Amino acid sequence: MVFDIASELPGRIRLRCGRNLFTEAEARGVAYLLMDLDGVRTAEVHPSAGSVLISFEPPARESVLAAVRGLDPLALPSAEVGLDDAAGALEISLENNRFQVEVGKLVFWRAAKRVLLPMPVRAVLTCLRAVGYAAEGLRHLLAGEVTVEVLDATAIVTSCLRRQFAEAGTISFLLQLSALMEDHVQSRAHLALRSGLVVRSESVWAVVDGEDVRVRTEDVRRGMVLRLGAGQVLPVDGTVAEGEGEVDESSMTGESALVRKEKGCTVYAGTALSDGDLKVLVTAPPGCSRIDGIATLVEESSELKAGAQSRAERLADGLVPYSFLAFFGILALTRNLNKAMAVLMVDYSCAIKLSTPIAVMSAMDEASRRGxxxxxxxxxxxxxxxxxxxxxxxxxxxxATPAVSRVISCSGATEDELLCLSACIEEHFPHSMARAIVAEAQARGLVHEHELHAEVRYVVAHGIATFVNGDEVCIGSAHFLFEDEGVLKPEGLDELLSSEAGASSTVFVAKNKSLLGCICISDPxxxxxxxxxxxxxxxxxxxxxxxxxxxxxxxxxxxxxxxxxxxxxxxxxxxxxxxxxxxxxxxxxxxxxxxxxxxxxxxxxxxxxxxxxxxxxxxxxxxxxxxxDSSLESLVTMRVLASRLMARIHGDYRFIVGFNSALIAGGVASVIPITTAAYLHNASTLAIAGLNTTPLLDRPHLEHHR
Structure with a gap:
């Protein structure tokens, strides 16, 4: 690969290789390759500018340049996913394998017992398994809870007492299979949710030899010092080594009030620096922080459940007492235990309680598979x-990538001077307008690493104020500069912008209370x-x-x-x-x-x-x-997914009530044998659960919805 050395300091070099030479994936791949070299601390590859910024131990200079020269522009290394993505995919794959193995074992042992074991032995095993269900039901009953578990235990134990061991075994098998399915769907959804709960940027600013250099978040180690600016989420647990700031810890504590942090204070990953500038000594790198442990608790929080899911659980448990009342009522009227058993063997609660959570978790899992x-x-x-x-x-x-369309000077400053001054400050802030200014400076080959600026005061949605090489510099909106900061507004500025800026967004730049110029950003x-x-x-x-x-x-x-x-x-x-x-x-x-x-x-x-x-x-x-992904199409997809989920849940309710009512009526009227009714009830419950794991978005969603 051919390149020019754009700038160089001891242990730090910027190379120009040609604009748009790298794709995003190739830029990541080249950066990873360079960071694997001995002596290399960090490497950044910017596709739009075609630049490579590398920091390294001085003796490694020649090996770094040789590695770049050795790259083939037609066969550059590529890295499509980060380590976290790969780990998440591996976990989901392992969960799929676990589910398949567990279901296979359950079906195999049931078939093997029917073939290899005589009926008396199978009856003993069924009774032993019934003890477990009875204990669980008794535990809920003693706690004053008449729940679905009590109903399941009653149905199984009663079947055993009536010597209907095959019936009890079938109910037990279907309950086990349903539990495995529910656990599998929840596990997949939780794995996807965990990766979304812990928000971390791909890279952070680390202080290396007194300079701020960008490093991959996954390369952060205990003992490193990171610089965090306003608006950034802390990627690690650490201790404030220098600076002051206001931190939003609501993701950890639930409290919305900002917490002031200064030297010696502890800060946690997942919390957001709302104002200030901090240097943080890393005490727990990514993956080992407190928020990673809390993620599991958040996943299981009842506050995250859908209202339909919570209502289904309450409704299912609420119906159980009525099932018992119906049982005793039918028994008293008919004096026929078989007819009364129809209400215990065929109920609404089990299907309602199982189907809705599976539907919700399956939809969340499907959303994760669609990004x-x-x-x-x-x-x-x-x-x-x-x-x-x-x-x-x-x-x-x-x-998603606004661009600078015009730079207007209102003083003796040149366009490049305006851009260079703005970029040296804006590169620390993760907003699309800031990224546009930095990208334009890179595209023009402007070097702004030598400017020294003091602590930055960032005012959300207004602008930035700092000192650069001893001069007070303000960047931001007209309101921020001319009203908050007292910058003198030149006569005729509004007319100038009306004719020159058009519908572009405008960022104003001032130095020492004097307007230097404006940067117009086209945002189509x-x-x-x-x-x-x-x-x-x-x-x-x-x-x-x-x-x-x-x-x-x-x-x-x-x-x-x-x-x-x-x-x-x-x-x-x-x-x-x-x-x-x-x-x-x-x-x-x-x-x-x-x-x-x-x-x-x-x-x-x-x-x-x-x-x-x-x-x-x-x-x-x-x-x-x-x-x-960066497409708004996902909003349409999620609206359709959510609407279909609610339609599925309501459809489940209608089917469960209608089908099971028919089975109960048939059992009481002796039209359907109780064993057959129980089998159909449990089979239908399992079928509903299985159908609720099927994708909601197989068909073209808009055409189907319309």
Whole structure:
């Protein structure tokens, strides 16, 4: 591979290899290859600029350059998935194998016993197994709970007492098979959920020899020092070594109040730095942090269950006393134990309690296989019921990679000077507008690693203030610079921007209270945005709204182009949450889709919050639904999935009540033998559970829905 040395310091070198030479996967593969070399600390490959930034031990310089020269541009190494993704796929594969083995063992032993063991021995084994069910039922009964477990135990024990050992064995076998199926579906959903609960960015800033260098999160080790800026989610547990900040620990404690952190304080992975700048000494690397242990507890939290799931469990247990009342009532009226047993052997509770959780967990698992993590069944239910969807503009409705379209100088500074100054600060902040400025600087070959800036003051959705080489620099919105920071607004600026910037978003740059210029960022709609909005409207959303901090002209242009029902412009972060809350107060069920640090309050307020793949860490930390690709099409998919899930659950209820009522009536009327009725009941319960594990999205979803 041919390259130029763009810049070099001892132990740090930047190479230019040609724009768009690497794909994203190849950039990752080359970076991984270089970081495997002896003496290499970090390696970054930027596809858009075609640059490679490497930090290393000085003696390794020649081996690093030789490795880059040895790359074949036509056969570059590629890395499609990270270690976490591979580990998750392996865990799911192991769970599938476990389920198959367990079902195989259960079926094999049942068949083997029927062939190899005489009837008396089988009867003894059935009675021994019945003891376990009886103990479980008795435990619930002594606790004052008349639940499905009590009903199952009564049916099995009563069958044994009536010497109907085959009947008791069949009930026991079907209950075991149903339990295995439920456990398997829940395990798959929990494995997918676990990876979504612990939000970590792919890379972090580490302090190496006094300089900030970007490293892969999976390469972070105990004893390293990381620099965290406002809006970032901590990837590790650690101790604050330097700096001060306000940390949102709600993901750990449930408390919304910010906690002040300073030198010596402990910080935890999964919490978000809302304001300030911290250097954190790593005490527990990724995978070993406190949040990884808590993930299991969160997965099993009853608060994450769908309302339909909780209602099904309550309904199932609530029906059990009525089953016993019906049993004794029929026994008293008919004096026929066989007829009364129909109510115990055929009930509604077992099917209702088993089918709904399996349906919910299966839908969550299906969502994960389509690149979406849903953090609880209740969010699928809310997504199915929602009538209003609120979109952030930048990075959500608009292109995921906005680009600088114009740089306007309002002083003696050149365009490159404006970009260089802005990029040296913006590279520390995970917002799409910041990424656009950094990308443009890289594309122009501007080197901004030599600037030294002091502690950064980041004001969410407003801007950034710091000192660069001793000069006070402010970057952000017009409100932030001209009103909050007291920067003098030049005469004729509005007219200049009206003619030059058009519908572009504008970032203002000032130094020492004097405006240097403006950076205009073109933010076109995503290619699929219009079609997705049309499909969402066809799927029952009646109110499509955009909310943005951009100017009125920019917002109106975008809303008109996409055909939205309404928009809110020049909105501050706290006001975004207020608008969402107002919609909820009006009786709407609201979905909020956002990607930025400034969206997190509104995301937390909505009934369902959705973060896209390129969202900031803090947005992904508070979101209920995480989309792992950059397409808005996933919103349509999830709406259809959620709607079909609720239709499946309601259909299950109708079938369970109708079919089992017919079996009970047939048993009481002696039209159907009790053994046959019990077998049909348990077989139908198992069949419903099995059908609830089948995909909901096999057919083209929009055509089917319409």
């Amino acid at each position: 979406v993590t849903v953090r609880g069944g209740k969010y699928l239910e809310a997504l199915a019921a929602a009538d209003t969807i609120v979109f952030d503009k930048t990075g959500t409705l608009t292109n 709609p995503r290619a699929e945005a219009s079609g997705v909005l049309r499909d969402l409207r066809a799927l029952g959303f009646t109110n499509l709204v955009m909310i943005t901090g951009d100017s009125e002209a920019c917002a109106a242009h975008m809303a008109g182009e996409l055909g939205l029902d309404g928009y809110y412009a020049q909105v501050l972060p706290e006001d975004k949450a207020t608008h969402v809350q107002r919609l909820k107060d009006e009786g709407h069920t609201v979905v909020m889709v956002g990607d930025g640090i400034n969206d997190s309050p509104a995301l937390a307020t909505a009934d369902v919050s959705v973060a896209m793949s390129d969202a900031s860490d803090i947005a992904r930390a508070v979101a209920d639904v995480l989309v792992h």
